[in-house]
Each structure stands twice: as structure tokens, then as C-alpha cells.
Amino acid sequence: MLGLPMRALGERSWKTYKEVVRRVRGWGEAKLQRVPRRWPSALEVLEVRALMATEGYDYVLSGASWANPSRITYSIAPDGVQWISGTNGINSAFNAKFGAGVWQREIARALATWQASANINIVPVLDGAYPENMPGAQQGDSRFGDIRIGGDVLVNDTQTLAQTYYPPPMGSTAGGDVEINLGMSYSIGTQYDLYSVVLHETGHALGLAHTPNDQEVMRPVYGGEVGGLDDGDIAGIQAIYGARKLDVYQNAGYGLSAAKPIDLSPAVQTTQTSTAYGASLTAIGDVEWFSFVAPSYASGSWQVIASASNVSMLSPLVKVFDENGTLLGQASDASKWSNDAKASMGSIVAGHRYYVAVTGATRDVFSVGAYSLTVSMSKAPQVSTPVTSTPSPVVTSPTTTPVTSTPSGPIYTPVVVSADRFESNNTTSRATKLGKTVSTTIASLTLTTGDVDYYSFQAGAAGVYQVSAPGTVVQILNGRGRVVAQGSGSARTNAPRNSSLIVRIQSSDGSSVASYSLSISKSATTVRRTARQEASPALTARAAADAWALALRSATA
Incomplete structure (x- = not known):
């Protein structure tokens, strides 16, 4: 999040077993909380700008990023849904203040600013009447955007402009979600400029942390209206996703x-x-x-x-x-x-x-x-x-x-990759069902441009399951849509007998893949996994979302 002179911006992120709070006037560590792994608002002191873009000063990486940067979606949550600290009311509040369509363009412009500087593509999608952090897929959930934007009044908080979660894994679907404090006085072009604040917040949503350099957009304290990214911001986002690349035709x-x-x-x-x-x-x-x-x-x-x-x-x-x-x-x-x-x-x-x-x-x-x-x-x-x-x-x-003039060399003819026989298995709900298995191979599969393929199977026996698809990026998700393993060309994970797993396949840069084969095989060896936050299976979807919101309010009280 961003902060201001006396107004703070901050990021939220799940971290194991503790939370750290940074305030405008200094540093302070909050007591240990038994809440889901995350950080509440982080507000940092400002330092002097350096001449070179140096990691740790001009930009700071959170360590989190989106698994499929070629398609990061965003949406604006409807009014009335439970948000991080209250009930979302961003639409009615900003429609009344700015007019419908005006403020939405400022949010879009902030996201387009990051897209213009990095090898990512961001896509607006519709949002449904679902609470923030609903159980589901951490990226690519068909019900709402990967980055959801909402707003409510942070009660008795006149210091925080907004707060944002880093990319997954964060809670269930909370990664990248933004909460704008509707108790603050926003404007367009003057203090507090909506574009400037959202530009900072979506930097967190894409994986950047606060920088001590007060010349960067990612400084922790609001410093006035900005027209775009500074050198350190650009270096930071490119350190995560790379600079924008020429397309396949231009490369040739x-x-x-x-x-x-x-x-x-x-x-x-x-x-x-x-x-x-x-x-x-x-x-x-x-x-x-x-x-x-x-x-x-x-x-x-x-x-x-x-x-x-x-x-x-x-x-x-x-x-x-x-x-x-x-x-x-x-x-x-x-x-x-x-x-x-x-x-x-x-x-x-x-x-x-x-x-x-x-x-x-x-x-x-x-x-x-x-x-x-x-x-x-x-x-x-x-x-x-x-x-x-x-x-x-x-x-x-x-x-x-x-x-x-006569062209120099042959005119490039694009190779069009056709969809394979399992399309459209582009979401978890449409995943190709492979049944109960301990070993299977499927050949002659394709990825069209921007395509993502999902497959589901049930472990036929307990053990380590290796999923391979050379030439692609492989993710393994558990039955609740949580990523448990990922890798380039292959990934593996422990699986009890009869457990349900989902496989997500995509290209590394969103380009097409003319042919790939998917193979699944089991071995008896076990794999150590790092601890991950899991929602309580005893909670309903709404109760789980309410529990997250209560934990966040308690942590920032």
C-alpha cells in the first residue's frame, strides 16, 4: 500500500506465524497473532533517492509473483459483498463522487501502466457476488479476477489509504486483492489522487514491496500525484517478469x-x-x-x-x-x-x-x-x-x-495452432477428467495462444505423483484449487490414496505450443513440502471468508 504525509499505504501478505506493522514515524513489531499467515499494512520511513536502480533501495521484491503473467485478470467487486475490513461499497461511493466510467478508467490506467513496462498482459473480467478470499483457484478463477478491487471504510483509521495482498499463495483467493479506504478523501488530479494510489497498490498486487527510495511509486508514504513509474519501479517489475518482448513475428x-x-x-x-x-x-x-x-x-x-x-x-x-x-x-x-x-x-x-x-x-x-x-x-x-x-x-x-518496393526475404506466414480434442478445458470446472490412476499418458495435445489446459485425476494409491509435460509450465493443485507444486516441464507432490488433484498446463510466455504430451506416474518416495496455509475444512465458504475478514480486522485494530 501507499502512505502519505500522515497517510499510509501498505501491503498485506501471509507470512508464517507473525505479523509486522510499520508506521510513518518509525518501526514497530506487533505481537504474535494466531491468524492466517499475512502482514497487515506496512508503512516505512523514507530515504534519499539513489542514482542507479538498485535492488533493496530503488525497488524491493516481495518474493511472490503470478504463475501465468501472460494473462493476469482483474475485476471490481460488486457492492454489498464482504470485503477485507467491512462491506464493499466502492461502486456507489466512486460513482457518486466521480461519475460511472471515470474512476474505473483511472484503475485501468494504473494497471495498464505496469503492463506497458513488463512482460505481462492484464485483462479486465466481470466479478460476481462473492466475498473476498472465497475458496477457489488462486489464479484463473472464472468467478472473478485474479486481482479483485474493492473498498470499505477502515473505522478509526485516518492513516491508511489502501492495503493490498501480494500475489499467491495468499489465503485462498486473496492474492492480489486491493482494499481502498473509502473513509479517505480521494480525487483525480489532486490529493489524494486515485490513479497514484492504485498504481502503488497494484504494484504490490504484482509482487513489489515498499522501497525506501522516496522518488519511487512504491515508496510507503503518499508523496503527491504521479504521472507514471520511476526508474526503480520499472526495474523492479522487470526483475519479476522481464521487459516486454517482441512477439513471435517481430522476433523473426x-x-x-x-x-x-x-x-x-x-x-x-x-x-x-x-x-x-x-x-x-x-x-x-x-x-x-x-x-x-x-x-x-x-x-x-x-x-x-x-x-x-x-x-x-x-x-x-x-x-x-x-x-x-x-x-x-x-x-x-x-x-x-x-x-x-x-x-x-x-x-x-x-x-x-x-x-x-x-x-x-x-x-x-x-x-x-x-x-x-x-x-x-x-x-x-x-x-x-x-x-x-x-x-x-x-x-x-x-x-x-x-x-x-520488393520485400527483402520471404513474407512471414504465421503458424496457426489448432485447439486439441479436449478443448475447452480452460478452467478447473471444465478440467478433463482422467479418473482414478497411478500412471497414464496422453499425447497430441496443444496450447493455442494464451491457452491454459486443466486435467483432474484421483490418486489410485498413496505415493509421490510426477506430472510431466515437456515444453510447458506444470502446476499441481489440490482439490480446493490450491497450488501444491509447480515447475518447468514437470512437478511432483505427495498424494494420499483417493485424493483429488488438478493439473494446470500453460506455456511459459503465453505463446502457442504445437504439440505436447502429458504423463502422470506414481513412485513410493515421499516429498517434503513447505508449510502452506489451508482453510479449515470445517468452515463453509462464507464462514471461511468471514473468518479471514475478522482476523484482518483484529490484526489492524
């Missing part, structure tokens, strides 16, 4: 200019709709180029769609040109984020080459993020075999009228 040298675009021609020859998945704008101002030769069956209207919905925070702008550089159509909506931009054209000429440029609709952090590009014809092909056509000379379309 394609899509960076109209002289060497990503070519969709082979796909549109045989199908009415062609999509390039896994595209990405890496920095503000980036433009990515696509091209195709209109197939022989093409006539009438057609569309080009740049889609960031359910993919990232990007607000896309798409422009379509003919081979002479004439603008045929464009589409965008700069007031939205994580949205689609669809340009519609009235006619197309078979055998002619067309160009598509995708960039951000805004010149700010909403201009960065992953997306897909789809070309759709109004007519379907008449034959199933590809039609060979000779493309016109490739046209370079910079900021001025495109100049005709």
Missing part, C-alpha cells in the same frame, strides 16, 4: 514495417477468415504491419479486426490500405481498453495486395499489449484447394504515402 523480423509485413495470404486462399494470434505492441507508438493478396473467390465487403478483448489492456487502432497506399478504412475507440477495433470495407479486388497497420488508439499506456488480427471475407471459398496467385509488389506504407 516481420511486421516491423510495411516492407516486410506478416503475410496472411496462404490462409485466406482457403478459408473465409484468417487470424494471426500472439501479436503484440511492445512500446507506445509501435506499429505492426500485416498484408495479404486477395484470393480469387474474394468479392464484396470484408472486415479487418484487431482484437484485444480478453487478451490485454490495449486499445487498438487498425488502418487498412490498398497497394497504392490509399486508406480504405480504419477503426478505434480511444475511450475503451481491452476492446476490439473493426474496420469494414465495401469492396475487394481479387489478386490485389492489401496492407493492415495496427497501433494504439491512444498515445499512452493503453497503446501497449497483446492482440490478434483477423481478416474476414463476406464470401467463402468455392474450392478446398489453395489458389495460387502472384502478389503485386510489396508496398512500404510509412507515415507518408507508401512506396512500392
Whole structure:
């Protein structure tokens, strides 16, 4: 969390058997509490800024991070649900103060700021009427975002602006959740600036702790409105997730200019709709180029769609040109984020080459993020075999009228990975059921771009279960959705007989995997595990959530 002159920001995190409280005027350690592992609000003294981004001074890592950084979701909890310290009322309070849509954009802008500086994609999703820290999956729960944002009045607390949990493992689904103190006077552009506070809080939600450097966003005390991240904040978030990377096409040298675009021609020859998945704008101002030769069956209207919905925070702008550089159509909506931009054209000429440029609709952090590009014809092909056509000379379309030129090298053709036979096993509730087993192997599996596959099985005998899927990231979850083991290519865990386990498979960077095999096998050896917080099985879901909230209120009283 952030703090201010006399106003504090803080992070919450579960730590084994003790809690530490840091106050504006100094350090103090609270007495030991028999509550779930966590820290309450942490408020630190400020120090002098260093010239270099140094870990421990310019940035401090919490040690926690999201297992799937290519898709971190967030949502705003509905009013009336039990939150960390009371009942959530953020929607009615901020709608009345700022107007609907205004404050939500400030929250989105804060998250998009972090996305623009790191190799992550953040996605807004809907939230349901569930208490904070409901039992469930620590990431990817279909009922709400990984990061949930809510607010209530912290009674008799005029020092804390907000407080946030680090990423999982934190409680059950509490990891990344934000609590805004509605008892404080928030504003936009003046003290206490909502964007500045949420930018700090979501830094905690992504894995950053407080820094002693008072020039950074992650300082513990509110220092006024900020326009974005400082060098130490950027170094910190990149230390966790890395800097944003070029997409698979750009890494091969394609899509960076109209002289060497990503070519969709082979796909549109045989199908009415062609999509390039896994595209990405890496920095503000980036433009990515696509091209195709209109197939022989093409006539009438057609569309080009740049889609960031359910993919990232990007607000896309798409422009379509003919081979002479004439603008045929464009589409965008700069007031939205994580949205689609669809340009519609009235006619197309078979055998002619067309160009598509995708960039951000805004010149700010909403201009960065992953997306897909789809070309759709109004007519379907008449034959199933590809039609060979000779493309016109490739046209370079910079900021001025495109100049005709011959492309250097082949135009890159994206490899489209199809969904496997078990789709859509993208959530724990839709996991592919493998039954009771001690050993099984499934081959010819795929991951499309951004895909996550879930499998469930019951241990046929007690022992250590090794789950392997080379070329992927493997997580093993217990029956309550808690991660118990994870690793690159494989993971293993102890399992009693008849216990239920869930396997989560994804790629390391969100890109597609053309083929992988999943194998599960049991050995007799046991594995030592570190202690983990488990919710009491005697508690109902609501009672468990209420117990967490009571423990938090008691710890900060």
C-alpha cells in the first residue's frame, strides 16, 4: 500500500506465524497473532533517492509473483459483498463522487501502466457476488479476477489509504486483492489522487514491496500525484517478469514495417477468415504491419479486426490500405481498453495486395499489449484447394504515402495452432477428467495462444505423483484449487490414496505450443513440502471468508 504525509499505504501478505506493522514515524513489531499467515499494512520511513536502480533501495521484491503473467485478470467487486475490513461499497461511493466510467478508467490506467513496462498482459473480467478470499483457484478463477478491487471504510483509521495482498499463495483467493479506504478523501488530479494510489497498490498486487527510495511509486508514504513509474519501479517489475518482448513475428523480423509485413495470404486462399494470434505492441507508438493478396473467390465487403478483448489492456487502432497506399478504412475507440477495433470495407479486388497497420488508439499506456488480427471475407471459398496467385509488389506504407518496393526475404506466414480434442478445458470446472490412476499418458495435445489446459485425476494409491509435460509450465493443485507444486516441464507432490488433484498446463510466455504430451506416474518416495496455509475444512465458504475478514480486522485494530 501507499502512505502519505500522515497517510499510509501498505501491503498485506501471509507470512508464517507473525505479523509486522510499520508506521510513518518509525518501526514497530506487533505481537504474535494466531491468524492466517499475512502482514497487515506496512508503512516505512523514507530515504534519499539513489542514482542507479538498485535492488533493496530503488525497488524491493516481495518474493511472490503470478504463475501465468501472460494473462493476469482483474475485476471490481460488486457492492454489498464482504470485503477485507467491512462491506464493499466502492461502486456507489466512486460513482457518486466521480461519475460511472471515470474512476474505473483511472484503475485501468494504473494497471495498464505496469503492463506497458513488463512482460505481462492484464485483462479486465466481470466479478460476481462473492466475498473476498472465497475458496477457489488462486489464479484463473472464472468467478472473478485474479486481482479483485474493492473498498470499505477502515473505522478509526485516518492513516491508511489502501492495503493490498501480494500475489499467491495468499489465503485462498486473496492474492492480489486491493482494499481502498473509502473513509479517505480521494480525487483525480489532486490529493489524494486515485490513479497514484492504485498504481502503488497494484504494484504490490504484482509482487513489489515498499522501497525506501522516496522518488519511487512504491515508496510507503503518499508523496503527491504521479504521472507514471520511476526508474526503480520499472526495474523492479522487470526483475519479476522481464521487459516486454517482441512477439513471435517481430522476433523473426516481420511486421516491423510495411516492407516486410506478416503475410496472411496462404490462409485466406482457403478459408473465409484468417487470424494471426500472439501479436503484440511492445512500446507506445509501435506499429505492426500485416498484408495479404486477395484470393480469387474474394468479392464484396470484408472486415479487418484487431482484437484485444480478453487478451490485454490495449486499445487498438487498425488502418487498412490498398497497394497504392490509399486508406480504405480504419477503426478505434480511444475511450475503451481491452476492446476490439473493426474496420469494414465495401469492396475487394481479387489478386490485389492489401496492407493492415495496427497501433494504439491512444498515445499512452493503453497503446501497449497483446492482440490478434483477423481478416474476414463476406464470401467463402468455392474450392478446398489453395489458389495460387502472384502478389503485386510489396508496398512500404510509412507515415507518408507508401512506396512500392520488393520485400527483402520471404513474407512471414504465421503458424496457426489448432485447439486439441479436449478443448475447452480452460478452467478447473471444465478440467478433463482422467479418473482414478497411478500412471497414464496422453499425447497430441496443444496450447493455442494464451491457452491454459486443466486435467483432474484421483490418486489410485498413496505415493509421490510426477506430472510431466515437456515444453510447458506444470502446476499441481489440490482439490480446493490450491497450488501444491509447480515447475518447468514437470512437478511432483505427495498424494494420499483417493485424493483429488488438478493439473494446470500453460506455456511459459503465453505463446502457442504445437504439440505436447502429458504423463502422470506414481513412485513410493515421499516429498517434503513447505508449510502452506489451508482453510479449515470445517468452515463453509462464507464462514471461511468471514473468518479471514475478522482476523484482518483484529490484526489492524
